[in-house]
Amino acid sequence: MTCPDAAASPRSTEYRADNVAILRGADGRPVTGVIVEVQLHEDRDKLQSWPVYVAALRARLGCPAMLLVIAPEPAIARWARRPIDLGHPGFSLTPLVISFENVPRVRDPTAASHLPELAMLSVIAHPELEIAQAAIHAISGLPADRATLYWDVIMKALPADARQVVEAQMIKGYQYQSDFARKYYGQGHEEGRQEGRQEGRQEGRQEGRQEGREEGRQDGLRGAVITLARTKLGKLSDDDLAAIAAVSDLRVLTELITSLGQTSSARKARAALTRILAP
Numbered sequence: 001m002t003c004p005d006a007a008a009s010p011r012s013t014e015y016r017a018d019n020v021a022i023l024r025g026a027d028g029r030p031v032t033g034v035i036v037e038v039q040l041h042e043d044r045d046k047l048q049s050w051p052v053y054v055a056a057l058r059a060r061l062g063c064p065a066m067l068l069v070i071a072p073e074p075a076i077a078r079w080a081r082r083p084i085d086l087g088h089p090g091f092s093l094t095p096l097v098i099s100f101e102n103v104p105r106v107r108d109p110t111a112a113s114h115l116p117e118l119a120m121l122s123v124i125a126h127p128e129l130e131i132a133q134a135a136i137h138a139i140s141g142l143p144a145d146r147a148t149l150y151w152d153v154i155m156k157a158l159p160a161d162a163r164q165v166v167e168a169q170m171i172k173g174y175q176y177q178s179d180f181a182r183k184y185y186g187q188g189h190e191e192g193r194q195e196g197r198q199e200g201r202q203e204g205r206q207e208g209r210q211e212g213r214e215e216g217r218q219d220g221l222r223g224a225v226i227t228l229a230r231t232k233l234g235k236l237s238d239d240d241l242a243a244i245a246a247v248s249d250l251r252v253l254t255e256l257i258t259s260l261g262q263t264s265s266a267r268k269a270r271a272a273l274t275r276i277l278a279p
Contacts (some may be wrong), residue, residue, distance in 0.1 A: 019264050020057060033057045033065040038264065040072065042079050051086055051093045069095045072125075077101075100125035107131055112138035116150065123154045129162040136166065148224045152257045221253035228260045232269035243277045252276065 019036040035053050039046070050067055058065040071077040077099035084093045103125035106112045112119035112134040119135035132154055139150045155163055225244050229236055236244075247253055259272040 030061045033061045035067045038070045067095045069097045072100045109134045109137040124157045127157045145227045225256045
């Protein structure tokens with residue numbers, strides 16, 4: 001009888017997924033664990049780690065576990081749907097995969113209000129004006145920090161022509177008679193009027209109003225970045241706050257919100273913040 005080769009013996013390695021949702025029964029006990037992975041490109045390493053994630057979560061919770069992969073691009077979704085053969089007879093893992101093509105078009109404002117996150121995702125998957133209008137209606141009743149964050153994600157997803165229509169409708173109060181709409185645009189308009197009065201004598205009222213609106217949006221986006229970054233990282237240093245305060249480009253601020261919102265761990269959030277704020 002030979003002794004097993006120590007080098008070939010299984011070793012305990014820590015495998016943990018970034019996002020895990022635990023579904024619990026009425027008694028509070030876990031009944032299903034769902035691992036959520038966002039996949040933007042093919043990654044052969046995931047074919048090794050995904051089965052481990054599922055097995056480890058099942059052992060830890062003592063209940064069924066499943067893997068849900070979100071792959072926006074159809075080609076990546078097809079890759080992720082392939083069964084992963086583990087070598088043992090009858091033992092394979094076929095991930096559950098959602099692609100943008102599987103996301104429903106949420107056009108009904110009432111239905112969107114029941115599931116505002118799905119409405120926002122619907123805009124990202126299907127950037128159409130009618131879908132965006134339903135989503136904006138849905139987020140208007142959310143807390144200010146979430147509503148502002150979702151608004152920026154929605155606007156970034158829209159093509160330029162649809163975005164201009166939505167902004168014009170917000171300014172006119174069209175269809176968005178809510179505290180969110182008035183607060184979001186009201187601040188920019190008021191600052192624009194004040195700035196216009198002060199600067200109008202020298203540079204013209206129109207330029208002053210435009211600057212005021214621009215500054216109002218910058219302040220709102222900076223606030224959303226700070227709130228989201230603190231949620232992801234726990235706290236921000238003085239250097240972090242100074243770097244964010246120095247950003248005036250609306251596109252950069254929106255990119256920060258979108259990138260931070262897509263991160264699934266503090267490490268990835270820090271990497272996204274460092275990358276975008278780098279000189």
